[in-house]
Amino acid sequence: MLRALTYLQGQPMHAAPRPPAQRAAMGQMAARLTRGLQGFTHPAAGHRLQWDIRHAADLRPMLPHIGDTNLRALATATLDRFEAEVAPRLNDCRWQVVHNDLNPHNVLVDPADPARIAGILDFGDMVETPLVCDLGVAASYQIDPADAAASLAAFTAAYDAVLPLTDTELSLVGDLTQARMLTTLAIASWRASLYPDNAPYILRNVPSARDGLTALAAVPPETLTETIARACGRT
Numbered sequence: 001m002l003r004a005l006t007y008l009q010g011q012p013m014h015a016a017p018r019p020p021a022q023r024a025a026m027g028q029m030a031a032r033l034t035r036g037l038q039g040f041t042h043p044a045a046g047h048r049l050q051w052d053i054r055h056a057a058d059l060r061p062m063l064p065h066i067g068d069t070n071l072r073a074l075a076t077a078t079l080d081r082f083e084a085e086v087a088p089r090l091n092d093c094r095w096q097v098v099h100n101d102l103n104p105h106n107v108l109v110d111p112a113d114p115a116r117i118a119g120i121l122d123f124g125d126m127v128e129t130p131l132v133c134d135l136g137v138a139a140s141y142q143i144d145p146a147d148a149a150a151s152l153a154a155f156t157a158a159y160d161a162v163l164p165l166t167d168t169e170l171s172l173v174g175d176l177t178q179a180r181m182l183t184t185l186a187i188a189s190w191r192a193s194l195y196p197d198n199a200p201y202i203l204r205n206v207p208s209a210r211d212g213l214t215a216l217a218a219v220p221p222e223t224l225t226e227t228i229a230r231a232c233g234r235t
Contacts, residue, residue: 063076149223
């Protein structure tokens with residue numbers, strides 16, 4: 001039995017240096033990819049996907065598997081806010097098929113210039129959802145915990161320069177980024193409890209999700225939204 005795969009040149013982002021310019025390049029690439037997918041349809045595009053953050057409320061039964069008590073409490077509070085403040089507004093956003101998994105294991109960069117995005121892998125989580133959810137997914141892996149608001153604003157501004165966001169979408173970026181981090185923590189912790197022998201692989205993105213969520217949650221929501229809007233030239 002053989003499996004034939006095509007091959008893209010490049011170095012996986014997770015194994016490459018992470019210069020600040022890479023964040024902007026990734027924001028632009030994420031927007032270009034979403035723009036390129038506009039108009040694409042498929043009979044299965046609306047399937048229910050566990051990693052689709054518009055369904056974050058489904059994750060509540062998984063929260064007890066987050067071992068750290070403080071982190072579990074933060075994840076619970078994040079989900080409470082998502083259900084009350086974010087989910088009801090998603091129908092006011094633009095919907096389309098998106099990649100939905102732009103994490104550093106699925107992105108290639110140029111080894112000679114890590115700030116240049118060389119390729120995108122793994123379209124297996126594609127789904128029709130609010131396009132700003134895809135921005136939240138990609139942004140969740142681009143946060144500098146030492147300056148969470150500024151790094152999220154810079155990423156969003158780079159995206160917005162290529163694919164302008166509506167005011168509603170822009171106001172949801174902070175919460176959706178945190179919702180993706182919550183999703184990573186909940187699903188990974190739950191799966192690691194089911195498959196302990198594979199836990200190191202399953203939990204590989206947990207440290208960045210933990211640090212990012214902790215840092216973003218420390219910023220008042222209004223301040224975070226204002227910082228993002230200012231970076232995008234909306235104030």
